[in-house]
Amino acid sequence: MTNRLRGVIAPVLTPFDDRLEPDVGRFIAHSRWLVDRHAGLAIFGTNSEAASLSVAERLALTDALLEGGVPAAKLMPGTGACALPDAVALTRHASRIDAAGVLVLPPFYFKGVSDDGVFAYYAEIIERVGSGCAPLYLYHIPQMSQVPITLGLIERLLKRYPGVIAGAKDSSGDWRNAKAMIDHFAAAGFDVFPASESLLSQAMPIGGAGCISATVNMNPVGIHRVFQGWQSAETPALQAKADAVRKIFQATPMIPAMKHVVSHFSGHASWRTVRPPLVALDEAAGRDVLAQLDAAGFDMPNYPR
Amino acid sequence: MTNRLRGVIAPVLTPFDDRLEPDVGRFIAHSRWLVDRHAGLAIFGTNSEAASLSVAERLALTDALLEGGVPAAKLMPGTGACALPDAVALTRHASRIDAAGVLVLPPFYFKGVSDDGVFAYYAEIIERVGSGCAPLYLYHIPQMSQVPITLGLIERLLKRYPGVIAGAKDSSGDWRNAKAMIDHFAAAGFDVFPASESLLSQAMPIGGAGCISATVNMNPVGIHRVFQGWQSAETPALQAKADAVRKIFQATPMIPAMKHVVSHFSGHASWRTVRPPLVALDEAAGRDVLAQLDAAGFDMPNYPR
Numbered sequence: 281m282t283n284r285l286r287g288v289i290a291p292v293l294t295p296f297d298d299r300l301e302p303d304v305g306r307f308i309a310h311s312r313w314l315v316d317r318h319a320g321l322a323i324f325g326t327n328s329e330a331a332s333l334s335v336a337e338r339l340a341l342t343d344a345l346l347e348g349g350v351p352a353a354k355l356m357p358g359t360g361a362c363a364l365p366d367a368v369a370l371t372r373h374a375s376r377i378d379a380a381g382v383l384v385l386p387p388f389y390f391k392g393v394s395d396d397g398v399f400a401y402y403a404e405i406i407e408r409v410g411s412g413c414a415p416l417y418l419y420h421i422p423q424m425s426q427v428p429i430t431l432g433l434i435e436r437l438l439k440r441y442p443g444v445i446a447g448a449k450d451s452s453g454d455w456r457n458a459k460a461m462i463d464h465f466a467a468a469g470f471d472v473f474p475a476s477e478s479l480l481s482q483a484m485p486i487g488g489a490g491c492i493s494a495t496v497n498m499n500p501v502g503i504h505r506v507f508q509g510w511q512s513a514e515t516p517a518l519q520a521k522a523d524a525v526r527k528i529f530q531a532t533p534m535i536p537a538m539k540h541v542v543s544h545f546s547g548h549a550s551w552r553t554v555r556p557p558l559v560a561l562d563e564a565a566g567r568d569v570l571a572q573l574d575a576a577g578f579d580m581p582n583y584p585r
Numbered sequence: 586m587t588n589r590l591r592g593v594i595a596p597v598l599t600p601f602d603d604r605l606e607p608d609v610g611r612f613i614a615h616s617r618w619l620v621d622r623h624a625g626l627a628i629f630g631t632n633s634e635a636a637s638l639s640v641a642e643r644l645a646l647t648d649a650l651l652e653g654g655v656p657a658a659k660l661m662p663g664t665g666a667c668a669l670p671d672a673v674a675l676t677r678h679a680s681r682i683d684a685a686g687v688l689v690l691p692p693f694y695f696k697g698v699s700d701d702g703v704f705a706y707y708a709e710i711i712e713r714v715g716s717g718c719a720p721l722y723l724y725h726i727p728q729m730s731q732v733p734i735t736l737g738l739i740e741r742l743l744k745r746y747p748g749v750i751a752g753a754k755d756s757s758g759d760w761r762n763a764k765a766m767i768d769h770f771a772a773a774g775f776d777v778f779p780a781s782e783s784l785l786s787q788a789m790p791i792g793g794a795g796c797i798s799a800t801v802n803m804n805p806v807g808i809h810r811v812f813q814g815w816q817s818a819e820t821p822a823l824q825a826k827a828d829a830v831r832k833i834f835q836a837t838p839m840i841p842a843m844k845h846v847v848s849h850f851s852g853h854a855s856w857r858t859v860r861p862p863l864v865a866l867d868e869a870a871g872r873d874v875l876a877q878l879d880a881a882g883f884d885m886p887n888y889p890r
Contacts, residue, residue, distance in 0.1 A: 300669065300709070331667040331694030334674075335639070362636040362667075364605065364860055369639075387862045388694060389636030391729055397862035404605070404861060424696060426731070427862070555669055556709060557692045557702035557732070 284415065284446065284471060285356055285380035286489045288504045290314050290496035291325025293538055294333065294341070296553040302337055303550065308348035309584040310497075310542070315354050317500035320492075321345075322383055324358035326424060326451070327494040327535055332555040335366050339373055352378045356492075360385025360419060364401065368408045371416075381415040381446055383492070388425040395433045406441050415446030417471070420461075422452055431464055438468060447471030449492045455479055462487050477503040478526055481519045484510040495526045497538050498580065528572045533561065540566040541573065545580040589720065589751065589776060590661055590685035591794045593809045595619050595801035596630025598843055599638065599646070601858040607642055608855065613653035614889040615802075615847070620659050622805035625797075626650075627688055629663035631729060631756070632799040632840055637860040640671050644678055657683045661797075665690025665724060669706065673713045676721075686720040686751055688797070693730040700738045707742055711749050720751030722776070725766075727757055736769055743773060752776030754797045760784060767792050782808040783831055786824045789815040800831045802843055803885065833877045838866065845871040846878065850885040 292314065295306040311321055323345070324330035324338050333341075342357055359370035359382040367384065374382045384405065386398050406413055418437070420429035429448060437445045447470050450458040458474045462483065466472060471489035474480075477499075480491050484507070496503050499522060506518045529537055536554055540561045543551035552560045561569070597619065600611040616626055628650070629635035629643050638646075647662055664675035664687040672689065679687045689710065691703045711718055723742070725734035734753060742750045752775050755763040763779045767788065771777060776794035779785075782804075785796050789812070801808055807827045814823050834842055841859055845866045848856035857865045866874070 326694075332669060332692065334668045334670040337668075337670065363639045363642075364637060365639040365642065387637065389631075389729060390862055393862040394864055397864045400864070401861035424694060556706035557695055557698040559699055559702045559705070 283353065283380070285320045285354070286471060287320065288318060288477070288490055288496055288500065288507050289320035289322045289356060289473065289492040290500065291322045291327040291492060291494055293497050293535070293542065294328045294330075295551055296555060297550050298553065300553065300555055302333070302341055304341065304344045306546070306548065306551065307341055308345060308350070311345055311350050312348065313582070313584055314496070314500055315350055318504045319496050319500045320356060320380065321350065321354050322356045322358065322449070322492050325383065325492070326421060327497070327538070328358065329535065329555055329558065330358045335361070335369060338370060342373065342377065346377060353380050355379040356381040356383050356417065358383045358385065358419070360387075362387045362389045364404055367405050371405050371413065372409050375409055375412050375414040379414050381417050383417045383419050383449055385419045385421070386425055386427040386429065388427055391426050393427055395430055395436070398427060398433055399436055402437055403440065406444050413444050416444050417446055418448040420448055420450045420452055420457070421475075431460060434461065434465055434470070438465060438470060445470070447473065447489060449473045449475060451475035455482065458483060458488070459486065476526065477506060478519070478523050480506045481510050481515050494534055494538065495529055498529065498541060499525045499578070524576050525573070525578055528569065528576065532565070532569055533558070536561040537569050540569060541580070542583070544570055545583040547585045588658065588685070590625045590659070591776060592625065593623060593782070593795055593801055593805065593812050594625035594627045594661060594778065594797040595805065596627045596632040596797060596799055598802050598840070598847065599633045600856055601860060602855050603858065605858065605860055607638070607646055609646065609649045611851070611853065611856065612646055613650060613655070616650055616655050617653065618887070618889055619801070619805055620655060623809045624801050624805045625661060625685065626655065626659050627661045627663065627754070627797050630688065630797070631726060632802070632843070633663065634840065634860055634863065635663045640666070640674060643675060647678065647682065651682060658685050660684040661686040661688050661722065663688045663690065663724070667692045667694045669709055672710050676710050676718065677714050680714055680717050680719040684719050686722050688722045688724050688754055690724045690726070691730055691732040691734065693732055696731050698732055700735055700741070703732060703738055704741055708745065711746050718749050721749050722751055722778075723753040725753055725755050725757055725762070736765060739766065739770055739775070743770060743775060750775070752778065752794060754778045754780060756780035760787065763788060763793070764791065781831065782811055783824070783828050785811045786815050786820050799839055799843065800834055803834065803846060804830045804883070829881050830878070830883055833874065833881065837870065837874055838863070841866040842874050845874060846885070847888070849875055850888040852890045
């Protein structure tokens with residue numbers, strides 16, 4: 281359980297070209313820009329539009345990152361899927377390449393399922409992948425999955441698979457829930473990542489592991505400063521500065537807005553492309569976001585053009 | 586637009602073996618039993634646990650049915666998926682084998698998406714599959730997908746792709762919605778299938794096309810009688826009889842309960858198997874369902890053992 285991925289992690293945006301195909305070159309470039317700024321890479325998270333990618337695309341993009349020089353020790357691929365065979369194939373591949381971890385959504389089509397059913401899903405993945413299974417992080421995002429990761433489920437999984445269950449991403453946005461996860465399980469080596477940097481200065485003092493936040497794609501340096509500085513007197517000022525950027529994105533459809541901003545700083549219009557059912561930001565909305573960011577002094581320094 | 590699949594259609598249950606693998610032989614046998622009782626086959630619907638099947642499994646099961654002598658003209662495979670490439674691959678395959686239609690879920694991971702985004706998803710599928718695209722039925726099941734098929738969306742799709750958009754399954758359970766779909770679009774050749782046989786005698790007189798209902802897996806003969814007899818004086822009695830069976834299943838977790846009942850009539854315990862996140866019925870609940878069905882005079886005559 282050493283060498284765990286902690287700190288500031290980006291659910292990496294997935295660039296598409298004009299034909300809606302993954303743009304491998306820009307994916308590698310964006311990932312390297314993030315790694316160079318101390319970010320871990322939760323490729324294939326919600327903000328990666330992972331649900332809109334096929335299994336084959338996710339495997340190919342992972343291999344491309346490794347070939348592009350991104351270390352597996354920086355990767356926490358999202359490997360959850362509605363279909364067990366897909367989740368197993370993705371988790372097995374991530375384990376084989378020695379990814380730092382896997383972030384696993386519960387199956388999200390059926391609603392009102394029981395903890396027994398969700399437990400069985402995670403258990404099957406772990407059993408089928410076998411002894412080399414990568415550290416497994418549970419993905420709690422009830423507003424999308426509609427299937428929560430309850431405290432009771434974590435307790436059962438930790439008890440049954442203590443060597444594999446490594447933590448959780450809490451995307452509920454509910455600080456009480458993140459706090460409860462930390463309070464109950466952090467002492468057992470369970471790493472809790474809230475999904476917003478705005479919770480860093482609350483989470484770190486009580487045993488949080490960092491954050492896995494969409495806006496790390498935009499502001500890795502500012503967010504890393506908050507993480508590094510959480511014990512310093514500077515924290516409130518650093519936190520406020522990072523929060524100001526996050527707030528601008530939170531008032532928008534975040535994925536299209538972030539892609540619009542990357543397109544601006546990279547100079548590549550195709551960065552704005554999203555796969556359906558998402559819709560790209562229109563020109564006016566894009567200009568508005570950029571103007572707000574500019575007023576807040578935001579920049580993406582040295583972003584690859 | 587001739588030879589449309591109408592009438593009584595089953596979202597075909599998918600049998601698994603004890604290792605959670607699809608049981609191809611029992612899938613064929615169950616499908617043939619249904620076809621012999623006038624049912625069309627909406628393989629890979631919600632009640633087929635389609636979300637729990639990989640794309641490769643769905644393709645292989647479709648091919649196995651054809652090899653097993655089930656006519657493509659009886660098939661309306663579910664080909665929706667969160668990822669566009671998956672939906673395209675499945676729809677292309679169904680079109681190539683001359684399936685009677687495809688039943689296409691909207692992408693269901695992202696919530697709160699716009700009609701523009703859902704329109705773009707369907708448009709991409711239709712454009713990519715090209716001129717031989719099978720008749721496409723829109724799948725409205727907001728309680729699972731959380732992404733509705735609105736009347737406005739249907740209107741836009743019908744206008745843009747009049748030769749492809751063929752109808753909808755309405756699983757909302759809201760008669761007013763099914764009625765509105767029929768009232769607005771049936772005259773344009775848009776076939777609306779409510780998801781319950783309990784709506785047959787209301788839907789048929791105003792221009793409905795039949796039903797695509799879970800319990801067709803259990804009671805194809807009784808439901809076909811309602812469909813056939815909707816203009817006869819017998820309708821209320823036939824409808825009441827079919828409704829009595831449906832009510833028993835509706836009071837249970839339907840998929841596990843239906844599988845439990847098939848396991849009873851087929852004599853194969855493995856029919857009870859469901860993939861996670863679903864959970865098989867326990868013995869007591871199974872006995873209870875069977876006892877209620879027995880009291881209602883229910884049978885699955887000549888079910889293959």
